[in-house]
Amino acid sequence: MKKIGIFYFSGTGNTEIVARLLTKAYRRRQIEVACIRMEAVVNQQTPLVLDDFDLIGVGHPVLGFGASGIAERFVKMLPAGSGKTAFVFKTASSPHYVNHGASDVIIRAMAKKGYQVFHNSIIAMPCNFFVKYDDRLNKQLYQAAVKKVEVIAAQTAAGQANKLKFNPLLRGFLRLVYYGEEHFGARFFAQGLHTTAACNHCKKCVRDCPTRNISESAGQICFGSDCIWCMRCVYACPNQAIQAKNLAGCVLHPYTGGFNIEAILNDPQIDENFVTASSKGYYKHLINYFREDSSIK
Numbered sequence: 001m002k003k004i005g006i007f008y009f010s011g012t013g014n015t016e017i018v019a020r021l022l023t024k025a026y027r028r029r030q031i032e033v034a035c036i037r038m039e040a041v042v043n044q045q046t047p048l049v050l051d052d053f054d055l056i057g058v059g060h061p062v063l064g065f066g067a068s069g070i071a072e073r074f075v076k077m078l079p080a081g082s083g084k085t086a087f088v089f090k091t092a093s094s095p096h097y098v099n100h101g102a103s104d105v106i107i108r109a110m111a112k113k114g115y116q117v118f119h120n121s122i123i124a125m126p127c128n129f130f131v132k133y134d135d136r137l138n139k140q141l142y143q144a145a146v147k148k149v150e151v152i153a154a155q156t157a158a159g160q161a162n163k164l165k166f167n168p169l170l171r172g173f174l175r176l177v178y179y180g181e182e183h184f185g186a187r188f189f190a191q192g193l194h195t196t197a198a199c200n201h202c203k204k205c206v207r208d209c210p211t212r213n214i215s216e217s218a219g220q221i222c223f224g225s226d227c228i229w230c231m232r233c234v235y236a237c238p239n240q241a242i243q244a245k246n247l248a249g250c251v252l253h254p255y256t257g258g259f260n261i262e263a264i265l266n267d268p269q270i271d272e273n274f275v276t277a278s279s280k281g282y283y284k285h286l287i288n289y290f291r292e293d294s295s296i297k
């Protein structure tokens, strides 16, 4: 293996953390890696040149059981693969099998273009949507992610396949949910976004929006209709000045997603042994996920 190109989209930092961990894991194996944000390609700031890469990685968050508009736009831009090998990875708040099909549209589109997508994986990370996870769980998820990334790096570097089990009967229904989330949910959410008096017009949100959906006009920050509900603007605003009026419950207060992982890791008071072999209820489905890499016995 000479060089790997990892293209990822990350709204709030989780997928970026995984993409960076993967990059480090390959480099430790003496493999050269380029780690590129998908939106730089989609917004034509970075040319899409794949000639140097022997292996392509595509990473995205699971948004409404799908892959996010940016990932779909990126895949449309890919040139013919001519048999190039590829893998996909996704982050989600849960490794449950309902999320396993989230990359299917991407995998199919890549296969149509001649890419051989041989490895598909899911990594559970802190939830950034509606449900605020306990920081002990966030720490446990991150530590498991570090181990899972090592496995993904070893398998993909060796050309070893990985498939995710998915019930095909769910496909049509979940695709419909995704369509509703992307086209109606996201638009409705964006219609209710507004800035408060705390906004100092630094325009970070304008610069950072992956779909260039935020602009400033006559001294006002304006939110357009091409929102993919990635939450970046809300969570990354340095003054917490962007607020949601519609579906406000989906924004976590205080935010405990990707960007604060470092703080969680550095806090010795946060005990990562949150899910155990005897956990019940919602957390039960995480037991096997943590067992896979011996995060719990």
Ligand SMILES: Cc1cc2nc3c(=O)[nH]c(=O)nc-3n(C[C@H](O)[C@H](O)[C@H](O)COP(=O)(O)O)c2cc1C
Binding pocket: 009, 010, 011, 012, 013, 014, 015, 016, 060, 061, 062, 063, 064, 065, 066, 091, 092, 093, 094, 095, 099, 125, 126, 127, 128, 129, 228, 229, 230, 231, 257, 258
């Ligand atoms: C609009 C939206 C929809 C989401 N839908 C799902 C979902 O269907 N399943 C899931 O497990 N997590 C879902 N999540 C949670 C994210 O997938 C998860 O927190 C992910 O790691 C975020 O990655 P990022 O920080 O790279 O954007 C959703 C988050 C958002 C903002």
